[in-house]
Amino acid sequence: MMTLFSQKRLGFLTLPGMAVILPLVLAGCSAAGVLNGVTPSSTFDRDRNVAYGEAERQVLDVYRAEDPDAEAPVIVFVHGGGWTRGSKDMYKFVAEGFTKDGFDVVVPNYRLYPQATYPDMIADTGSAIRKATDLFPGRMLVLTGHSAGAYNILMAALAPDLSGLAVCDRVAGLVSLAAPTGAYPMTDAPYTSIFPERFTGRDAPLARVEDRVALPPVMLVNGRADETVGYRNAEALAAAIGAVGGSVTLSLYDGMNHIDPVRVLSRHFDDDSPLKRDMMRFIDGLGSDRGTCAP
Numbered sequence: 001m002m003t004l005f006s007q008k009r010l011g012f013l014t015l016p017g018m019a020v021i022l023p024l025v026l027a028g029c030s031a032a033g034v035l036n037g038v039t040p041s042s043t044f045d046r047d048r049n050v051a052y053g054e055a056e057r058q059v060l061d062v063y064r065a066e067d068p069d070a071e072a073p074v075i076v077f078v079h080g081g082g083w084t085r086g087s088k089d090m091y092k093f094v095a096e097g098f099t100k101d102g103f104d105v106v107v108p109n110y111r112l113y114p115q116a117t118y119p120d121m122i123a124d125t126g127s128a129i130r131k132a133t134d135l136f137p138g139r140m141l142v143l144t145g146h147s148a149g150a151y152n153i154l155m156a157a158l159a160p161d162l163s164g165l166a167v168c169d170r171v172a173g174l175v176s177l178a179a180p181t182g183a184y185p186m187t188d189a190p191y192t193s194i195f196p197e198r199f200t201g202r203d204a205p206l207a208r209v210e211d212r213v214a215l216p217p218v219m220l221v222n223g224r225a226d227e228t229v230g231y232r233n234a235e236a237l238a239a240a241i242g243a244v245g246g247s248v249t250l251s252l253y254d255g256m257n258h259i260d261p262v263r264v265l266s267r268h269f270d271d272d273s274p275l276k277r278d279m280m281r282f283i284d285g286l287g288s289d290r291g292t293c294a295p
Helices: 022-025 030-036 091-098 120-134 148-158 205-211 232-244 274-283
Strands: 046-051 059-065 074-078 105-108 141-144 171-177 217-225 248-253
Touching: 030 091, 046 091, 046 105, 059 120, 059 217, 074 091, 074 120, 074 148, 091 120, 091 171, 105 120, 120 141, 120 148, 141 148, 148 171, 205 232, 217 232, 217 274, 232 248, 248 274
Parallel strands: 074 105, 074 141, 141 171, 171 217, 217 248
Antiparallel strands: 046 059, 059 105
């Protein structure tokens, strides 16, 4: 059985096309740091460390597009890292992949283990999303996240009792990139401490679908070569949402590993990425008005 989070270290730069970056990687720079270093800052103005709570990690960065599209939704991107690591500071390259096309972007931090366990990450994500609605009054949001961050956005929508989020008021859609959804139980430390029910109960998105919470359209992305979060997670959640009448798009990609879905959001990879094209098509197809939710 595939474990939910393996200890395998996966890198961003496994594919050709980034020869300018390779020497920096060999010199010891992190892949995300290198991508950020070669990503321009001319397409946005950034407000750093905007507080949405009182804890040190309850802060977010706001990337306002230099040439904004006033009709476009605001993108909220929540980082991954297995709820134990990761930072908004790693994802300038993701934000710029959208600001170059006129989208404003919000990238929050959230509390991590051991300072936080379930459901703290969901409460933080909900608070960050509400802060984004305050920062962009009247604008619709698209929630996206990778891995643990994708779990966070799904649960923020599916578990309003934990997130405090009225998702249908301001959220036009969700894009989940390689989210663990409960298709496999938690078996390894520290995840068995972070989630005492080990994804066998209501800590898993799959268990929440039966509540029939109204949801905006959802796009579920997974790579078929993902050995960290298996694509069965996306398949199972897509089937569950469809069974209760929700709007869901399942997108599985041959040869795509766990890191690829976030890597291809960079301007340096998105021209050759069917995922980025599919994601933009999904966002473009969302309604600009409220009332896009399905029970």
